[in-house]
Amino acid sequence: MSVREVKPPGLAAMIGGLVRFGLSGFGGVNAQARHMFVEREAWLDDTEFAEMMSLGQVLPGPNMMNLVAILGDRWHGLIGAVLGVAALIVPPVALALVLFMSIIPIERNSHVLSAERMIIGVAVGLMVATGLRMIDGFRARALLRAVLIAFVTILLVLDVRLALPLVVLSSLSLGFFLEVLLPDGVR
DSSP, X not given: OOOOOOOOOOHHHHHHHHHHHHHTOTTOSHHHHHIIIIIISOSSOHHHHHHXXXXXXXXXXXXXXXXXXXXXXHHHHHHHHHHHHHHHHHHHHHHHHHHHHHHGGGTTOHHHHHHHHHHHHHHHHHHHHHHHHHHTTSOHHHHHHHXXXXXXXXXXXXXXXXXXHHHHXXXXXXXXXXXXHSOOSOO
């Protein structure tokens, strides 16, 4: 993995990048987030991205909007947070509304339904591929912690059928416990 210099974007560059980013990911942009923020734009390094994405996932609300609000605020204050979130969601929502209005006459068409199913498969594949690419930057102990937490979380949801707030609380507690038990050695 090569080390690149990361540079926070100017306000116009951030807005332009987020408009392109938002328009590129119908159904969510989480799968493309690392590529955009770390590889293409070099606004964050892998560690910063993982930390900011984790924070965005823990906060209430959509993960990517949380991430963009945090980064916009970090780079350009309140105006950066507001304009960043707007740049991420307004263009794709407007386009989705136009497409929705145009697809109403053909929504029950078998070809449209087949395309919809294929898009879902592609989205799942992108999420898995992003996860696998992120693994490359983690140390063995961090990876072990992540796998253990994922396994326990899946077990709590699918087998124990624990309520979501209890799953989040349990997984966070396990994460803190494992961080103490299996530290990376990097502080």
